[in-house]
Amino acid sequence: xQTYQVRVERIDSQHARASVRSYTLELGARRADxxxxxxxxxxxxxxxxxxxxxxxxxxxxxxxxPLDGAWVKLEATRQDKPPTLMQIQYNLxxxxxxxxxxxxxxxxxxxxxxxVLQTLAQAVQLEGTWEVVP
Numbered sequence: 001x002q003t004y005q006v007r008v009e010r011i012d013s014q015h016a017r018a019s020v021r022s023y024t025l026e027l028g029a030r031r032a033d034x035x036x037x038x039x040x041x042x043x044x045x046x047x048x049x050x051x052x053x054x055x056x057x058x059x060x061x062x063x064x065x066p067l068d069g070a071w072v073k074l075e076a077t078r079q080d081k082p083p084t085l086m087q088i089q090y091n092l093x094x095x096x097x098x099x100x101x102x103x104x105x106x107x108x109x110x111x112x113x114x115x116v117l118q119t120l121a122q123a124v125q126l127e128g129t130w131e132v133v134p
Contacts, residue, residue: 041085044120045074051116052092059109065102069095076124085124092130103132 016029028036
């Protein structure tokens with residue numbers, strides 16, 4: 001079993017700072033303020049995307065599947081009362097000369113090895129697609 005710890009502190013009325021080891025991330029901490037930085041939902045989506053890409057890189061290397069590039073776009077749908085995310089959708093974009101069948105296996109294994117995606121899938125409707133791009 002592995003544990004994770006992150007410290008988040010309020011900097012001012014608009015910002016918070018997350019820190020772990022020698023790294024920091026400034027976050028928006030004022031509701032509906034699009035100028036303050038990543039808000040909490042955007043931070044959650046970024047964590048999900050980063051986790052999926054981490055799993056993708058790990059599986060591609062272990063499976064010897066060439067991966068020239070990858071990015072993911074994520075979108076969440078939120079309801080107001082009670083405030084909760086109802087759905088998260090993502091579209092994974094891959095740059096690779098590998099055959100579609102191998103890339104499909106790569107995506108499935110990366111999804112299975114994504115701690116954050118697996119956790120979110122237990123709490124919210126999670127839908128993902130993927131495509132190869134030039």
